[in-house]
Amino acid sequence: AQSVTQLDSHVSVSEGTPVLLRCNYSSSYSPSLFWYVQHPNKGLQLLLKYTSAATLVKGINGFEAEFKKSETSFHLTKPSAHMSDAAEYFCVVSGYGQNFVFGPGTRLSVLP
C-alpha cells in the first residue's frame, strides 16, 4: 500500500523568500513521485516528477525537489516565491502500473 503525508496544510511566505513544502511517502515499491499544482478554478498541472533517475529533480517555474530514500521524503522547494505561486500543491506517489495516490495538499499563500 502507498500513502503520502503532507506535513503542512497551509504555508505562508513573503514574496521573494524561499518556499519549502514537505512531503513524506510510504511505498512497497520503488516509487515514482510527483508534485502537482492546482490554481483556483484550474486543472492540476505537473510541476515535476521523480522516476528513479537523478535524486534532485528540477521542474517548471523554478521549483525543485529532492528524493531522499532514507528519509522517505520528497520536499518541494523554490528559492524565491512569487505572487503567482499562490495555489494548492499536491504530492503524489505511484508505483509502475499503479494508480496515483495524492496527499491532502498544502495551500501556499504568498504575502506582498
Next chain:
Amino acid sequence: DTGVSQNPRHKITKRGQNVTFRCDPISEHNRLYWYRQTLGQGPEFLTYFQNEAQLEKSRLLSDRFSAERPKGSFSTLEIQRTEQGDSAMYLCASSSDGLYQETQYFGPGTRLLVL
C-alpha cells in the same frame, strides 16, 4: 488545444437524478483515469482504463457509478440516483504507456452539485 477535456464543466442536479460526464483524453494516450476531489482534499482514485478495458475500480466506486470507454477513446462516468454526498469535482486524466509510471495529464474537471 490537445489537452484533456471534460464536459460539462458544471452540473447541478436534484437528488435521485442520473448524471453523465464525458472525458476526452489526449489522443495518443491509451490510459484513462477518473478521480473524485472533495473540498479541501486531494483527488481520490475511482477507476482506470487501458484502452477500452476497465482494469481497476476503487471501493469508492459504488454500484451507482459506472464508467465506460467503448472504443478506447473518450470515456463516460455515470452516477445513478445521485445523493448529496456525490457532490464533488470529478477529474479525468490520461497517460501513455511506458517503462516508468507515466505522467498523468488532468482535465479541468466537472463540478457536481447535488441538491
